[in-house]
Amino acid sequence: MPSRFSVSLLACALCMSASAQDSTPIIATLKGSCKISSVPRSLITSTTCTNKLANINYPDSRSSFMFVLKSEGAESILLSFSGDGNSQIKRGKDGVIQPVDKVVVVVAGDATNLKAVGQCAFQNPYRGKPSRITCVADTRSGKFSAAFLSDGSKPTISGP
DSSP states (O other), X not given: OOOHHHHHHHHHHHHHSSOTTSOOOEEEEEEEEEEEEEOOTTXXXXXXXXXXXXXXXXXXXXXXXXXXXXXXSSSOEEEEEEEEGGGOEEETTTEEEXXXXXXXEEETTEEEEEEEEXXXXXXXXXXXXXXXXXXXXXXXXXEEEEEEEEOSSOOEEEOO
C-alpha cells in the first residue's frame, strides 16, 4: 500500500503535468532535513518540514523541487518550486541552478499555481555525502524560500 506521502506526490505531479496524455514523471525522493524560511501566511500556515524532499522531472522537461510540510490536519502541505529543466545552469562539477517560473502550493488537495521568478540551487545527490538544495522565488502573493540538506544517501527513484 503506498504511503500518504507518495500518493500526495503523485497527485501533485499529475496536477502539474502539461497534459493528462503525458507519461508518468520521474520522482527522486531524498531524506534529510529541511527549513522553510519564508512563505506567505495567507497560503501556508506551517513552516515545519518533514524529512523528505522530492525532485520531479516531467516528460515535457519541467523539473520541480517539492518540499513536504507538516500540518495540523491529516494531510501534508506540498510546496513546489518548478521551472524548465532545459534551462539549468551547471556550476562546477556538482552544482546546478534551476530557474523557477512557478510555485505550487497544495493544501488538502487544493492546488494554488503562482507565476514566479526565482531559482533552486542544488548539488549532485549521488556524491555519497550530504547535498544542499535551496530554493527562492518571488510571486504576486509574496516570497517563498526553503532549504534542504540530504542525509547523504542516494535518492529513491520511482517512475519510468
